[in-house]
Amino acid sequence: MLVSPKSVFAGALAALIAAPALAADVNLYSYRQPELLKPLTDAFTEETGINVNVAYLNKGMVERLNAEGKRSPADLVLTVDISRLSAVVDAGLTQPVHSDVLAANVPAAFHDPEGHWWGLTTRARVVYASKDRIKPGEVTTYEDLADPKWKGRICTRSGTHAYNVALTAAYLHHHGEEATKTWLEGVKANLARKPQGNDRAQVKAIWAGECDIAIGNTYYMGEMLEDPEQKEWAESVNIVFPVFENGGAHVNISGVAMTKYAPNKENALKLMEFLSSPKAQKIYAEANHEYPIAPGSEPGDLVKSWGSFTADSVNLMDLAKLRPAALKLTETVDFDG
Structure with missing residues (x-):
């Protein structure tokens, strides 16, 4: 039933x-x-x-x-x-x-x-990268997202959304509080616009030329390719699997x-x-x-076509325990402001 x-x-x-x-x-x-x-x-x-x-x-x-x-x-x-x-x-x-x-x-x-x-x-938390404006190998790590070379080129949904808080918790696990705060400030400084919308909206923004890279979950690519209205957005980007400098891809x-x-x-x-x-x-x-x-x-064949990655080995329950601290840091830097 x-x-x-x-x-x-x-x-x-x-x-x-x-x-x-x-x-x-x-x-x-x-x-x-x-x-x-x-x-x-x-x-x-x-x-x-x-x-x-x-x-x-x-x-x-x-x-x-x-x-x-x-x-x-x-x-x-x-x-x-x-x-x-x-x-x-x-x-x-x-x-x-x-x-x-x-x-x-x-x-x-x-x-x-x-x-x-x-x-x-x-599902992996990945970078969607413009096929026209981003060369292979330009972004390889989550740490790299705070590099000033990306100033005005990144789109993302709210930093307080559960998906982004989980990513921040993973960063906190690998690097500690001060480094995570600095990273959040760096990513915020590189945003092309105020955080908004869902993960698909970030891909649409790349397609529209508002930014060059965005943070999102892998499965949205499959969902967009199945939607006639959104297929063109999906086809404008590549999926890139960043890793932590001392770990794997966040999942x-x-x-x-x-x-x-x-x-x-x-x-x-x-x-x-x-x-x-x-x-x-x-x-x-x-x-x-x-x-x-x-x-x-x-x-499946479609997901396999996006490439392979090594998942970060941290137990997700450990990340769940860090979520309150990750959310507090996100709010401290006024990420969505």
Whole structure:
């Protein structure tokens, strides 16, 4: 059963709460659009006979789970960005999951050491570079974005957005507070315009000649190429995978966690293990233009065409702990001002 994002969500959620836990069901709360998950849930149901009920939440997952308490029908939460996963964990709304299958499929850097969340796919925070105005090799590191040579040439969305805060947290992890503050000030000084819009809007700005490089997530390239209006924007840029001077490319994840009061715990574990499998990760990564993380799995042909990279090895939970400090530094330098 697929729950509509808006019009029927309230009714569907009420039905989930009112109904007793069913042996052949598992209930999933997600910030991801249901249509993006349908290929996965259909494959799981076909393989196991277990029905997946998906409730899409635009926001407020922690508040929803807190309000429902022990009555919550949710078995699992699935979302993007380590900050959203860690928020559910930090609120005490998850339980640790230990599974040999999950441990074999998910590298240590992409799951909580205590088992409260498990990564499924990754996306890299990259540089979109104008094909016409940027030569290969001109930008290679995140540190380089603060170089005065880029003055008036960089576009980005708000520095306080979760994606950019995660990148700043990674910089803080590698370089410490003072160096991170200096870097943020340098990047701000190089902006072509006030931070605004989403990641796609930055690519549009490059296409329009407003800037030469921008910071964004890899999967937006796939989404733009599928949109007739935005395809021309995407085709005006190359993807560049910067690295930290003492590390790799910054990545974030989509991930899954079992709720504290999961009523269908056994089925929920089966779904978690399925989602981590090479088969499911291939489906998910191709549908969302992301990178699967299970050993031996490969991205889709389009994603593969963007090139390969070495992901930074820091555990994302360590970065999640640095997010408050990263956000404070971003606000201290008035990055969006």
